[in-house]
Amino acid sequence: MKAELLAIGSELLGPLRAETNSLWLTERLLDAGIEVDGRATLADDLALLESAFRGALSRADVVIATGGLGPTADDLTREAAAAATGRALRRDPSILDGLRARFARYGRTMSATNEKQADVIDGAEALRNGRGTAPGQLLAEGERLLVLLPGPPGEMKPMFDEEVLPRLRARAGATRVVRRRVLRIAAMPESEVDEVAAPVYGRFENPRTTILGAAGQVELHLVAHGDSVAEAEERIEALAVELRAALAGRIYGEDGRELPHVVAGLLHERGLRIALAESCTGGLLSARLTEVPGVSAVLDRAFVTYANEAKVEETGVDPALIEAHGAVSAEVAEAMAEGAMTAAKTDVGVGITGIAGPDGGTAEKPVGLVFIAMTGAAGARVRRNHFPGGRERVRFQATQVALEMLRRGLLGLPPM
Amino acid sequence: MKAELLAIGSELLGPLRAETNSLWLTERLLDAGIEVDGRATLADDLALLESAFRGALSRADVVIATGGLGPTADDLTREAAAAATGRALRRDPSILDGLRARFARYGRTMSATNEKQADVIDGAEALRNGRGTAPGQLLAEGERLLVLLPGPPGEMKPMFDEEVLPRLRARAGATRVVRRRVLRIAAMPESEVDEVAAPVYGRFENPRTTILGAAGQVELHLVAHGDSVAEAEERIEALAVELRAALAGRIYGEDGRELPHVVAGLLHERGLRIALAESCTGGLLSARLTEVPGVSAVLDRAFVTYANEAKVEETGVDPALIEAHGAVSAEVAEAMAEGAMTAAKTDVGVGITGIAGPDGGTAEKPVGLVFIAMTGAAGARVRRNHFPGGRERVRFQATQVALEMLRRGLLGLPPM
Numbered sequence: 105m106k107a108e109l110l111a112i113g114s115e116l117l118g119p120l121r122a123e124t125n126s127l128w129l130t131e132r133l134l135d136a137g138i139e140v141d142g143r144a145t146l147a148d149d150l151a152l153l154e155s156a157f158r159g160a161l162s163r164a165d166v167v168i169a170t171g172g173l174g175p176t177a178d179d180l181t182r183e184a185a186a187a188a189t190g191r192a193l194r195r196d197p198s199i200l201d202g203l204r205a206r207f208a209r210y211g212r213t214m215s216a217t218n219e220k221q222a223d224v225i226d227g228a229e230a231l232r233n234g235r236g237t238a239p240g241q242l243l244a245e246g247e248r249l250l251v252l253l254p255g256p257p258g259e260m261k262p263m264f265d266e267e268v269l270p271r272l273r274a275r276a277g278a279t280r281v282v283r284r285r286v287l288r289i290a291a292m293p294e295s296e297v298d299e300v301a302a303p304v305y306g307r308f309e310n311p312r313t314t315i316l317g318a319a320g321q322v323e324l325h326l327v328a329h330g331d332s333v334a335e336a337e338e339r340i341e342a343l344a345v346e347l348r349a350a351l352a353g354r355i356y357g358e359d360g361r362e363l364p365h366v367v368a369g370l371l372h373e374r375g376l377r378i379a380l381a382e383s384c385t386g387g388l389l390s391a392r393l394t395e396v397p398g399v400s401a402v403l404d405r406a407f408v409t410y411a412n413e414a415k416v417e418e419t420g421v422d423p424a425l426i427e428a429h430g431a432v433s434a435e436v437a438e439a440m441a442e443g444a445m446t447a448a449k450t451d452v453g454v455g456i457t458g459i460a461g462p463d464g465g466t467a468e469k470p471v472g473l474v475f476i477a478m479t480g481a482a483g484a485r486v487r488r489n490h491f492p493g494g495r496e497r498v499r500f501q502a503t504q505v506a507l508e509m510l511r512r513g514l515l516g517l518p519p520m
Numbered sequence: 521m522k523a524e525l526l527a528i529g530s531e532l533l534g535p536l537r538a539e540t541n542s543l544w545l546t547e548r549l550l551d552a553g554i555e556v557d558g559r560a561t562l563a564d565d566l567a568l569l570e571s572a573f574r575g576a577l578s579r580a581d582v583v584i585a586t587g588g589l590g591p592t593a594d595d596l597t598r599e600a601a602a603a604a605t606g607r608a609l610r611r612d613p614s615i616l617d618g619l620r621a622r623f624a625r626y627g628r629t630m631s632a633t634n635e636k637q638a639d640v641i642d643g644a645e646a647l648r649n650g651r652g653t654a655p656g657q658l659l660a661e662g663e664r665l666l667v668l669l670p671g672p673p674g675e676m677k678p679m680f681d682e683e684v685l686p687r688l689r690a691r692a693g694a695t696r697v698v699r700r701r702v703l704r705i706a707a708m709p710e711s712e713v714d715e716v717a718a719p720v721y722g723r724f725e726n727p728r729t730t731i732l733g734a735a736g737q738v739e740l741h742l743v744a745h746g747d748s749v750a751e752a753e754e755r756i757e758a759l760a761v762e763l764r765a766a767l768a769g770r771i772y773g774e775d776g777r778e779l780p781h782v783v784a785g786l787l788h789e790r791g792l793r794i795a796l797a798e799s800c801t802g803g804l805l806s807a808r809l810t811e812v813p814g815v816s817a818v819l820d821r822a823f824v825t826y827a828n829e830a831k832v833e834e835t836g837v838d839p840a841l842i843e844a845h846g847a848v849s850a851e852v853a854e855a856m857a858e859g860a861m862t863a864a865k866t867d868v869g870v871g872i873t874g875i876a877g878p879d880g881g882t883a884e885k886p887v888g889l890v891f892i893a894m895t896g897a898a899g900a901r902v903r904r905n906h907f908p909g910g911r912e913r914v915r916f917q918a919t920q921v922a923l924e925m926l927r928r929g930l931l932g933l934p935p936m
Binding site for chain 2: 117118119120121122123124126127128130131134139140141142143144145146147149151152155156158159162163314316325380382385386387388389390391393394395397398399400403404405406407408409410411413414417418448461462463495496499
């Protein structure tokens with residue numbers, strides 16, 4: 105089965121942000137084994153909408169429109185869909201009563217303009233809207249299905265899940281189940297991940313794998329179909345086992361948690377507390393770790409030591425060390441980590457010092473050069489990094505590497 | 521003039537991310553006075569594409585397709601557009617020579633599959649591609665214009681600007697210029713901004729204003745048309761003057777800078793240095809301020825004092841104060857700001873303490889309660905906030921309010 109999606113509303117056609125209902129619907133439809141062949145965003149124009157409905161209905165098995173079901177003059181979805189299918193609209197008395205009752209509950213009288221929200225395409229089934237005024241509509245025309253849903257995501261999503269998806273599954277004969285898993289890898293370029301992973305996942309038709317590069321990390325999206333949940337899960341696991349082996353400890357998560365959550369969890373499990381001393385990242389590592397609820401059990405303080413005096417005064421870095429090696433050096437990174445650990449009396453310390461740019465780089469110490477140190481009972485690990493990109497990217501990558509170093513250190517994996 | 525945009529390629533129809541060429545084109549077209557009535561993303565399917573081209577060409581003055589001009593079997597844009605316009609494709613010998621020469625430059629021989637990139641719709645003009653192999657195409661059919669552009673943004677954008685936009689401007693009779701400005705307001709809900717701003721901008725047809733709510737701030741996008749740059753700028757300024765008056769000092773920027781940049785700039789101009797003590801925001805304010813290049817002149821250190829002992833040890837908060845009022849209190853926020861200022865010997869201090877959630881709230885001190893203090897020569901300002909939303913939103917809003925408090929304090933504006 106093939107679907108086309110129409111998102112209706114002139115307000116969706118500005119240059120500022122993309123329409124999002126369609127992305128959500130695409131994921132839901134793919135899970136039901138229905139591919140989306142077209143997604144359109146359309147202005148509130150009757151002739152345009154009628155033509156678009158006609159086109160989509162001539163091609164797709166399922167056409168789902170969102171938006172344009174409100175009470176105002178530019179809400180034209182009902183009229184356009186009726187015209188495109190050559191059917192009339194009839195006003196449904198029970199929906200009308202429901203609308204009036206809803207207004208009464210909020211102590212208001214319904215104006216006449218709202219009545220058109222009770223108009224249903226002849227032969228269509230009205231879909232209950234538990235969260236707003238506009239009901240949805242579902243029209244079966246032989247093999248084809250036309251679905252009209254309200255635009256607000258808070259109304260559209262539950263209506264789709266409760267009223268539409270079961271009917272689509274039945275139609276698609278979808279006794280097939282879909283399972284998905286996302287494997288995440290930090291601090292490794294997308295091209296390097298794909299070089300290792302593609303020869304593995306390329307051998308699998310089911311699950312299908314998509315690789316998605318995000319800031320400082322790469323995601324492998326695995327989607328498997330099966331006759332049962334167990335079969336789909338088994339298929340996913342069969343590929344995941346091989347990817348884990350090929351990527352040798354580089355996959356940090358498969359359960360939806362982001363890297364800071366994974367690291368905070370490892371510290372928690374091991375009963376270890378951490379302290380941070382950040383220079384070029386300016387508190388970003390601390391901000392990311394404290395995004396994790398309950399992190400106070402493992403982190404009670406952190407230092408942003410931007411200036412040399414701050415490094416000396418707050419984390420006890422020996423000024424002679426800065427003099428000898430420069431503030432951006434492996435030695436100072438390690439001393440910062442040690443100093444933070446000592447000041448906060450913790451088990452683990454992290455020190456980050458580098459040149460985030462855009463200025464401050466030299467031939468010897470260019471922009472993007474960042475030293476990251478991790479200290480603890482098992483000794484110190486220091487890594488020299490040269491990150492590409494602008495200030496924001498350099499800083500974010502530095503926090504990703506620091507977190508990945510922590511993860512590997514805590515798990516007893518060798519340094520990267 | 522009305523335009524429709526078709527983004528072609530099955531890879532654009534996944535659930536993971538929205539297609540972006542269309543947003544960029546929409547902005548460019550609006551600047552040329554051409555409205556976009558429809559945007560579609562379409563799979564690589566010949567019948568689907570032909571039908572979609574036919575539909576769009578029956579409705580719009582300009583149809584612009586991106587993608588599907590490559591050499592592979594699923595690049596079908598040329599064929600579909602030719603079929604929809606009832607025209608033949610002819611292989612252009614000079615384009616063919618150009619393709620061969622390009623391959624030769626990279627020391628490769630062109631395979632036969634690449635030859636179809638030299639196919640041009642009968643009557644269409646080929647558009648030079650300086651950055652890739654696929655040329656674009658432009659076909660005028662009476663009043664209507666069909667444009668085919670390559671999908672990679674790095675090829676599409678310059679081709680549009682250099683080859684297409686001048687022709688569209690000429691067609692639209694667009695000697696008109698467009699100027700835009702974005703007014704930003706922090707720490708004020710979108711509904712409150714609009715309540716004040718809508719009666720003002722609603723009186724203006726030119727510029728047109730769009731309001732956009734983002735995390736912790738609201739943007740007013742003003743777009744003006746004029747016969748000259750000066751006229752368009754004058755129109756923008758006429759509205760901006762009124763909005764500034766209506767919003768009484770709440771607009772923090774009109775020049776593209778985000779709030780941390782504005783605050784860092786104010787500190788810099790006044791020769792003031794700042795220190796931070798953050799509890800629930802965990803370094804997020806420091807991370808945001810240090811995003812600004814050159815911030816080291818005004819910020820040399822910051823403290824994340826999550827635990828009570830850290831507040832006492834690092835920023836000298838009196839334990840009796842915590843005992844008496846609780847760590848989440850106006851008194852402790854102010855003591856943290858004072859303490860950070862003293863420890864770092866700066867002119868200005870900020871203290872933030874609150875309950876970011878999801879746990880830790882009580883009836884008296886619920887999740888979302890955050891006290892923010894600013895201290896300095898002009899005395900202390902403390903604000904009690906109760907932010908809605910989850911942990912991430914609470915924390916971000918707290919940094920926005922802290923920055924807005926700093927901005928107002930530094931400018932000598934009264935507290936919010």
